[in-house]
Amino acid sequence: MTDYLNALVVFANFVFVPALTYGCQLALGSLGVTMIYSVLRFSNFAQGETMAFGTVITIMVTWLLQSWGVSLGFLPTALLALPIGILVTALVLLLTDRYVYRYYRTKRSKSITFVMASLGVMFIMNGVVRLLLGPNDQNFADGERFFLTADAFRAWTGLDEALVIRTSQALTIILAVILVVALFWFLQRTKTGKAMRAYADNENLALLSGINPDRIVRITWIITAALATVAGVLYGLDKGYKPLSYYNLLLPIFAAVIVGGIGKPIGAIVGGFIIAFSEVIVTYAYKKVLTYVLPTDMAPDGLVQLLSTEYKFAVSFVILVIVLLVKPTGLFKGKVL
Amino acid sequence: MSQRPSNAPLHDNTVRASIAFLVMAGLLILIGVTQSWALALTILNLCIISAIMALGVNIQWGYAGLFNVGIMGFAALGGLATIIISMPPVKEAWQAGGMRVLLALITILATISAALFVHKLFQGKRLHGWLIAVVIIIGVVISRYILDPGVAAIEAVNPASTGYLGGLGLPVVFAWIVGGCLAAGAAWLIGKIALGLRSDYLAIATLGISEILVAVMRNEDWLTRGVKNVTGLPRPVPYELELQQAPWFINLVERLNSGSLAGLNSTDHTAVLQTLVVDSASIFVKLCYTGLFALVLILILQLCVLALDSPWGRMVRAIRDNEVAADAMGKDVTGRHLQIFILGSAVVGIAGAMLATLDGQFTPGSYSPLRFTFLIWVMVIVGGSGNNLGAVLGGFLVWLIWVEAEPVGFWLMDALTSWMGDGSGLRKHLLDSAQYMRVIIMGAVLLLVMRFSPWGLLPEQNR
């Protein structure tokens, strides 16, 4: 019996909690892509770099605060810097909209033109991010490292294995829940949120109802900036800031959006968790879990890993392909041409 | 953007093109005179390869409006072809695990056919998807079971110098064709899945496949040696060392430089001749590459021009200019797009193989989306989407800027920050960051050209 419990704890510790955390981060990132998609009607390839940019600004402000001796106790100081990161990112996104996308919007260009422009923005941001903070990894997490330590868990349960929850993981889950609830409240309950949905649903009719498209677009960018920055900072707190890893988030994010149904906020969240759990489940080495569960003589020799972690984006890709083949509108019937 | 309104200005392209290419030649000559001829030729060779890649992308974007964000993957497939075709086979590795690899390959093929069979048999029935999934999972498990020990054995064979299967030991030029075929195969697969859906989906799917292809090449050591790189790819042209010893070459150099050599005493004569031979050998090798590459470029360019003027080309352009109408007229839009996508990717694959050949090595770690996807896009857009000559010009010009931007950027930063003094941390940071400026500049160039000159330097000619 304890063997099974131990196996369960190992599973929870190495698969469930990390996947849940990663899923929250993906969901936030995907929400940004889906919002842009439904309001501006293009797939924003700059989302990954936007996340990186927001994170970089937050890191720089964090360092500044730290140099002043400011801290948040057991919470990471980055939390205090986050609003400024969001603000700066929102400002930059509004500027890109003003000087890049708006022109194509007034010209009613095809969506692929927007996609290409977003690729240009992505590369500028890519350069700026490295210009600001260099190409190296940075660790900016401070405060208490663990929310639930291994010792505390063992003392509490008496098991051999321990479920460890890092502060960054707990923070990710809590912040993601708060943000998602706030976003849905905004979209469902406020006048502006409803106008945004109306604009996404039927642009011409929204205009006829007196909804100001420029305002809707601006608010969309600001929300995207907030979602992207929070997602990026949480990802950075959780796994350390690596510039390239934000570019690599692009594929899982797109996969999540399409799996859930493009343009559907709820779809982006579900999609994020589907991708995250698939990725972690497929790339986890089950040797330890199996050693507990199976009789001693059947214990596996190898790692029992379905796919090595280098191929983790293959998981997103395969899921993406399956969805495109089987149900291109995604789980929640999003838009498809 | 790919749609050209009927009232867009008609430029006289021949004059523009001649001037543009003359300017290009002038720039290269300038580099030759001020920096060195070897450098000018190196840049020229890479310009030609870039031009071919841009041509491939132009086929997809300019002819059909297909947005391929996975150029890197197709180029890397071309590079892979050079290993498979030209490297000598590693006999011990084949003995150690070759059979298992082949068997695993057969298992995978069998799995695919089984999955297709199940798909046909159970189409529309319940459990259809699950049955296919079961077949694929069983197939994957079996092939992994066969493959894994084989891979371990192969990678254990003399890992410092081989540790992989090697290739077929054929002349490397064949790899250019095979590289094109590999890229075409990958394009077929992606096109089958993503074409006919929203245009963004192709972009996302190509982004995915290219990341996966490069990940495979980085991690499957038995195939590519992974990050240990495969160096010493055989060349289609002579080696410098051979040339330096070849009497005919020494005689040639002596004859060409008879003017400057005359009047030197015999010891000086030998020494000067020696350095001349060394320099000339390097230039000669580069010229050989230039000739070969130029041949390929002209061939592909000619084929592109012919194709665009054929009935097929007219249909393709008709589809691009009005997809809805073409669809209504019963034209198979998706089928045509698939052809174009495959053709364009094949051209990129060929260029990828040529690049690995020129480098003389295959380094999976060097494939970055920045250099291999984005830069090519800038070339196509700057050159003039839809115009073949424009793509070539874009390839030349943008590559030149890309290469020269780093030293110029560094020099500029250095000059601008020199007042800070050498100890300054900020100055060091700015100097270190000069390389990122060129990424930013390229992004800005893309956006500016898209906005202010959407038809590029050489706009597509109305016919």
Next chain:
Amino acid sequence: MTYLVGEGLTGGYGSGPSILNGCNISVDRGEIAVIVGPNGAGKSTAMKSFLGLLNLKEGKVTLDGKDITHLEPPARISEGIAFVPQTENVFVSMTVEENLEMGAFLRDDDFTDTRDQIYDLFPILKEKRFQLAGQLSGGQRQQVAVGRAMMTKPTVLLLDEPTAGVSPIVMDELFDRILEVKSTGMAVLMVEQNARQALEIADRGYVLVMGENKHTGSGAALLADPVVRKSFLGG
């Protein structure tokens, strides 16, 4: 002085040819004006010109004597013009109630009264208020569309084929509702394919062909005109 007047309207889409060629259309408060004509005659285009969705080359639009030719669409909505487009005239992913709410987007005051009036006018909408508009039948959707337009308490209601794709019974009901709307003192201008029934309730009728007024008169007069009957009402 007629309430809404379009005079010598001439213009087309973008830089294309003129679709409207000097047509005159007007409607007063407490009246129904109906535009009929063959497909592609420019009926919808004429409606759009009243809303400012079209660049007029010539002609002018006045509302209650005030020149609104150069006002942007949102400003015209504030002036009291409401428009129900021919197609895609509801927010399909939003509930009936949210659709009405969006109709009142420009209003800052309490619009529950207006909403309740619309629910009284279209009882089915009250019943389905929490259902998505995309899940309603065609006739119900048209009611949502009209209701949405009326949320601004407009003085002019422009309806582009409100009965398109609606069964004869529902059509009669819709016309009854439109008569009720008119009786509140609103000016109703509508385009109709069901020309005969529409002209029956029309105070003014316009037959538009190639962007020009072919026939003009009261609804009854047009119905009685043998030429109009023969060429536009099918005998």
